[in-house]
């Protein structure tokens with residue numbers, strides 16, 4: 001029943017700009033196997049997912065992880081070392097062991113598991129990033145004092161030769177490898193203790209009521225049945241610029257076409273099955289963490305049904321998001337993952353969602369910002385969505401958003417697996433307007 005697509009397809013998908021990679025909200029699935037149980041009855045009949053050892057050609061260490069956990073693991077180590085896939089792999093031949101770095105990475109994985117087993121009761125406390133911090137060569141020695149400390153020292157020196165100059169100091173930049181690391185593995189749960197003054201915080205219901213009001217009110221939102229968004233998708237770090245169309249049907253059906261020079265990438269969710277269709281590579285079904293990510297992305301209005309989508313929701317404090325004060329809401333999944341949502345204390349609108357992309361080797365942060373809210377048929381819709389990851393930012397900018405235009409129901413369902421090539425498929429319309 002579940003499609004076991006050829007691995008090549010997955011690699012091609014990963015190597016190109018993927019919708020999943022650019023997906024709007026990353027679901028922090030924490031523990032494997034729980035994604036299936038969480039889906040309840042719907043997936044009860046699905047066959048047991050393959051392990052990475054079964055699905056790939058040459059897996060020696062990560063044999064027992066699920067097939068769909070391999071790519072998140074690869075993305076994780078790539079980011080943790082600040083390298084690219086070809087640092088360890090011969091392009092197109094990922095199974096080959098030609099590069100010494102790949103062998104080294106296997107030893108490192110074993111070392112990491114051993115450290116955690118022997119010292120941390122098997123909890124994933126030490127990860128690749130703990131040592132590597134975005135560099136292939138971990139640094140064993142602390143860096144010299146940062147620029148401003150140098151400035152302070154210089155200030156104590158006799159005047160004359162080197163007059164301290166704050167502007168010059170600030171241009172020196174941070175020491176290599178510095179900054180930002182702690183947040184990566186930081187579980188928002190750790191900080192779940194309400195901050196002082198929590199007594200004066202609104203309740204989750206208050207925040208949702210204000211959000212609903214800010215969006216245009218429950219009545220107007222209720223009447224919004226479909227939405228079509230068209231615009232551009234940019235990843236400045238990769239010099240990538242593409243156009244995109246998204247078709248949505250409340251409450252949770254969605255269908256997107258990303259037009260790339262390599263062909264269209266189409267992704268859909270019909271309320272149950274999430275799928276992807278890469279021109280020339282056939283249709284693949286999303287499982288595990290990616291499935292949950294698509295579900296989030298398919299939600300008609302992000303963050304409106306917190307109590308339905310999360311097992312536990314609590315308001316934990318006020319934080320600055322850009323220039324705005326925002327209520328910070330912790331929302332935890334039945335499966336164990338947790339996200340932070342930030343609602344503007346003034347406007348009531350959702351400003352940002354922080355999530356983690358999990359993998360058996362570690363997790364990566366992802367921050368999705370919602371900006372430039374504009375009125376579309378009475379409902380406020382963010383026209384700019386910025387998805388920041390450790391190594392790149394994907395910016396969606398809608399040039400047009402239309403509400404309640406006809407959207408063919410057949411678009412959301414997974415197209416037949418058969419034709420990987422061209423030809424009219426429901427998931428592959430050339431003229432996006434129904």
Ligand code: HEC
Pocket residue numbers: 011014015056057058059060061062063074075077078081083084085086087088089094095096101102103105106
């Ligand atoms: C730091 C080294 C390193 C980097 C970077 C890396 N990989 Fe890997 N990759 C490995 C190792 C090691 C294995 C084998 C794991 C094992 O034996 O358990 C592997 C296995 C694979 C496999 C399975 C191949 C097979 O059929 O056996 C694929 C596919 C793969 N990697 C894809 C990628 C992609 C795509 C990227 C970039 C996003 C990437 N890798 C980045 C080290 C790396």
Ligand code: HEC
Pocket residue numbers: 077081101102104105108109112126127128129130131132136137138361
């Ligand atoms: C406890 C600290 C630590 C952890 C955890 C760790 N590494 Fe390393 N790693 C090192 C050190 C130290 C080196 C040697 C650095 C050098 O050559 O400059 C190294 C070297 C490497 C190299 C060789 C780099 C090169 O340029 O040849 C690879 C590949 C690598 N690590 C991958 C990983 C991966 C993947 C993980 C997580 C599964 C990981 N490491 C976890 C400390 C660590």
